[in-house]
Amino acid sequence: MSSGAASSMARIMAWLVVILTAGFVIYGLVHDGLSWETQARLWRDVIDRSHGPMTFRFFLQPTMAAIAALHDGTRDARSHRTPYLHTIIHDADNRGARLNEGLISISRIILLGFVMDTIYQWRVLGTFYPGEAVVITLILAVIPYIVLRDIVTRIARWRMTRHPQSHSHG
Secondary structure, three states: OOHHHHHHHHHHHHHHHHHHHHHHHHHHHHHHOOOHHHHHHHHHHHHHOOOOOOOOHHHHHHHHHHHHHHHHHHHHHHOOOOOHHHHHHHOHHHHHHHHHHHHHHHHHHHHHHHHHHHHHHHHHHOOOOHHHHHHHHHHHHHHHHHHHHHHHHHHHHHHHHHOHHHHOOO
């Protein structure tokens, strides 16, 4: 598969993630609302996921996010880009492009998170709460990626300035 086809597929997956996330959030709000009971159930269910069936997700998804962050953060440092989280928070002109880039990078991890949480919910809860799938995926994949990518960029940049000869592009 050519790199153009891979980029096209990555963009399709990123759009799929956006559509699924929006659909899950809208369906969850319409079906379950935003009551205190719903919010309490959501956080209780999220915490309950940390033990019992499928707890390997608590290692798998953050590990996959860390690998993507390591790759992307190192690339950011080599190309002298501003750290990811810093750009998202402080640079309105580049925020959208960087968020899109990150989404493309971790769309497979997000989709995997949705699938795994859907299986978990049907198996353990006997129902499906789409908002919970979004929250757990944010906690296990998206937040670790954003934070670690920023940290990796800063460490890689520091190492490159400390030992410039070992990081040449030649």
